[in-house]
Amino acid sequence: MKLLCRAICFLALVLLLHVHVSNAADWDTLLTFKATIQDTNGALRNWIQGSSPCIGNKANWTGIICGDGVVLGLQLENMSLSGNLSLNELTNLSGLRTLSFKNNSFGGYLPDMGKLGSLRSIYLAMNKLSGQIPDGAFQGVGALRKVHFYANGFTGPIPSSLTGLQRLVELRLDNNKFSGSIPDLEQRGLVLVNVSNNNLDGQIPAGLSRMNATLFAGNKDLCGPPLGVTCKASKKPSTPLILSVILIGIGVVLAITGVILMGMYRRRRSSKREQLEKTWTFSKSGEDVTTFKKGVDNNHNNNNNKTVAAAAAAGQEHEQGRLVFVKKDTETFELLDLLKASAEILGGGGSFGSSYKAVLMNGSSMVVKRFKEMNKVSREDFQGHMSRLGRLSHPNLLPYVAYYYRKEEKLLVTDFIPNGSLAALLHDNSGILDWTTRLKIVKGVARGLAYLYEKLPDMNTPHSHLKSSNVLLDASFEPLLTDYGLAPMTNQSHASQVMVAFKSPECEQYGRPSKRSDVWSLGILILEVLTGKSPGNYMRQGRSDTDLVRWVNSVVREEWTGEVFDSQMKGTGNSEGDMLKLLQIGLGCCERNEERRWDISEALHQIEQLRERKNNNHHLNNDEDYSSNVSDTGDYSSRAMTDDDFSFSAKH
Structure with a gap:
């Protein structure tokens, strides 16, 4: 028996020693990497020698993604980091699956990725990287699924080694200075290729012709489907020179005649026009x-x-x-x-x-x-x-x-929708919107927003202007979202002044909306529906929408929860549990920390769990009755960001 106990203790000691050695190796690697970059704001101040980057699945250091005590990724976004980015120091992180340095100030050339063979995703968007990417840059990283290099200053041709990434799902190279033709990308799983706003030319490969035309816009010399621009065939002259000159002369005469006739026609029509x-x-x-x-x-x-x-x-x-x-x-x-x-x-x-x-x-x-x-x-x-x-x-x-x-x-x-907007009915003090109707409206808004996220994956904020006045109600009080998808066509300076997504906390901090800014807008709308208070009232007083969130949090913290809900809201009997759940969902969507804020899929899932009760005193006919799978005392704390790149065990 003593021998068995000693053996167990010995194995436990070996395991602990292995974990300690592994963590020591990881922190040495990460600290070596930290020494190569400039962290002027001290975003990585808790990267300290002797402490473990990971404790189980929980990150102990800022920007680290962990699994079973192993470093799976770095998510160093929006931290004002700078310097010339080098990835060679990270090659000892055998479990590394994702790297994100989005929205920093890294300069220089594209760092070498060739030794990070297990990498699944790399996000270098919105930095100051420049120069030509070597044609073989993606050799050795064949497991890559997502490559986001948009909003940099890369030049030269798009590397042909991208065609060798058989698992590639997303490729974003938009808003750079790439030139030449698009490589023939034929990966079966490819769902997004955005090369807009570059200097590309030639015919779009047939394998990409099924994608939306906006993903190729801003390249004046690209042609073929889906742009609808006919590619000009290059043909050698087959007629004698003298015949060509004659035909050109005839064409010039006809063109001049046509211009004269067209000018006369336009003058006749100009006044009316x-x-x-x-x-x-x-x-x-x-x-x-x-x-x-x-x-x-x-x-x-x-x-x-x-x-x-x-x-x-x-x-x-x-x-x-x-x-x-x-x-x-x-x-x-x-x-x-x-x-x-x-x-x-x-x-x-x-x-x-x-x-x-x-x-x-x-x-x-x-x-x-x-x-x-x-x-x-x-x-x-x-x-x-x-x-x-x-x-x-x-x-x-x-x-x-x-x-x-x-x-x-x-x-x-x-x-034209006769019932008008949610804002008008919500704030007219008529009490027409009871609890059942408000819940139905929130569900419809969340479903519509989730659909926009699905169908417009290349847009950070597929709605950008979600607010109660942009939610119309039909004859059955079913919500209809309006003014969606207009941000790419709106002058940026005007959009930043009037669009709701540009009033999110990340815009206040970093100057631009994020992939979850529309979710923040959904949260504000949920709080407005529950409280009956208009976020616009706060804005007119010179404060942001987040003051509504602070007010709700302060009331809940003082345990005056009943004071939160709109006194005009009827039909709330026996629904307090679901009302509180929806309140917590709204706060989860309004989390100031973007990483902790719920994404649209989780928000929709939680909203769908709430029950729509039939109300005999109301003219609405609610066909759906959702059973709640969430406990009244459930944990509604914001979920940490996840990524499909981590849908496997760290041991593998």
Whole structure:
């Protein structure tokens, strides 16, 4: 028996010694790496000799991702780190699977990755890296799944060694200075390739033609699907020189003749064209609709022998002169139909510009929103992005119906929703929104937002402007998200001033939204729905939305939880448990620390667990009844960030 006890003690000692030696090796490696970079703000101050980077699955050092006491990754994001990045010092970390140095100030060339054979993902986006990437840079790292190098200064051709990464899922090289052609990427699992805003040329490889056109925008010499730009065939002249000269001469004469005739045609139409376009130019505070209508009526009376189609034909020489429909299976109409419609100014002008309701001759009502802060977007980019948004289809999204493009301003057309916005009904003190209805609305908003995250994976904030006034309610009080997906087309300076995602804590700290800024907006909306307090009231007092979060936290901390909920909210009997759960979900979405904030999938999962009770005193018909799988005393602390790169045991 004594021998057995001694053997067990000996094995335990060996195991502890092994763990200690392993941790010592890891901390030596990490401290050696730390010595090669500049940490002026002291973000890595707790990287100290003698302490363990990992204790089981918990990180003891900032920015370390752990599993079973092994360092699985470095997540050193948004820390103002600088210097020339070198990865050679990390080769002794045998369990290393992911590296993220996103949004720092690292300079120099791309560091050598060749000795990190187990690496699954590398994020070097938003730094100051530059120079040409060696063609064989990705040899030796064949397990890579995600490569994010966007927003740097890389030049030269895209390395062909990327084609050898058979497990590649995401590749982001956008907003660099790459030139030449795109390598023939044919990996089966590839779901995202973003090479927009570079200097690339040639035909897009066939294997990437299924992706969205916006992922290739900003490269003026790229061609082929999905851009819709025909590639010019390179052919050697097959006719004698003299015949070529004759044909060129004939072509020049015909071109000159065509220009003259076109000029005459345009002069005849210019007066009418200007009048048509000027009718859209309301003042931002809302010009009198009668003046608007009078201009249209005069225009129509002066041309009473012409059909609407003929009148619209004046703008067909340029695509920007007509309405372009992006919603399928919808009845089309002409721009002049909108101009002739009975019009009503809606509100006092939103964040982007004025809106009005137009009742068409067939009785249908449309909403036209006028955007003046998109004047830097080319027609091609605008068309491609609107086509992408037009393909979205979800019960909780209000579809974009059509758009009108002018260089100075853009118009977006949607259906009119009679019930108005969530903000209007929530703050009119009518008490019409009881608990059951509010929960139904929150569920629909979360489902719509999760769908946007799924369908617009290349956008950090697929909505960017989620707030209660941008949630409309249909006849059954089903929520419809509006003004989504517009951030890429909005002037950055204006977006940072008015869009809700740009008011998140990370924007206050780092100046840009993150992948979870829309989740933060969802959390603010949940708190607004539960408390009945408008975040806008705080903003008008010169404070941020986060003051609403602080107020809720202070009330809960003082155990006055009952004071949190809106006194106008009816039908709360026997629902206190679910109300508290939704409150905690809202706070989880509003976590200031981005790493601890819930992601959209977890937020949606937790919201879906809450029960929608049927209310006989309300006209709503709730078909779904979700059983709660969460204990009333469950732990709602924010979950740490996870990554699919760690879906395996560290021992392997």
